[in-house]
Amino acid sequence: MTDQMHGHAKGKRTPEYRAWHDMKQRCQNPHHREWKNYGKRGITICPRWQSFKAFYIDMGPRPSPGHSLDRINNESGSYEPSNCRWADKKTQDRNKRTNHFLEFDGHRATLTEWAERLGLSRDALSRQIKKGVTVKDLVESRDSLQRKNIANQRSACAGPPQRWATGSNGAVL
Secondary structure, three states, X not given: OOOOOOOOOOOOOOHHHHHHHHHHHHHHOOOOOOHHHOHHHOOOEOHHHHOHHHHHHHXXXXXXXXXXXXXXXXXXXXXXXXXXXXXEHHHHHOOOOOOOEEEEOOEEEEHHHHHHHHOOOHHHHHHHHHOOOOHHHHHHHHHHHHHHHHHHHHHHHOOOOOOXXXXXXXXXX
């Protein structure tokens, strides 16, 4: 197999070819600016993916211009078919080793994901965490507030207090 195949030759440099080429540079070229974050950390490329053709067969075309190559386990996982996907920016941003993860009730999520779940901005949640407030405190506080809101909505649905007495036929007495 060669590193070139129809429509993906070096002269054409498709997004898929650039993703493959950049992956190889990050992991195998000690002079590349990102080497310290990949190759130096032991991130490798499976032998099959030394060939662009094999990489393309396994990964397929990039779904959209907003997608890029992503390692699912980016802490220690290498580039191989079972650990890679095309991901959008939001997914990529949530899959960084520098993310701050919080766990509550068996759910592990990034600070940003917890903020979305709690209806807070990321900065507001970060300030609360720095003050020592736990995710548990915030979830319980949110649930209590939601229960109060539901109770208030139910009483509002009952309508205003009845001011006129009505007879069995609905006529005002």
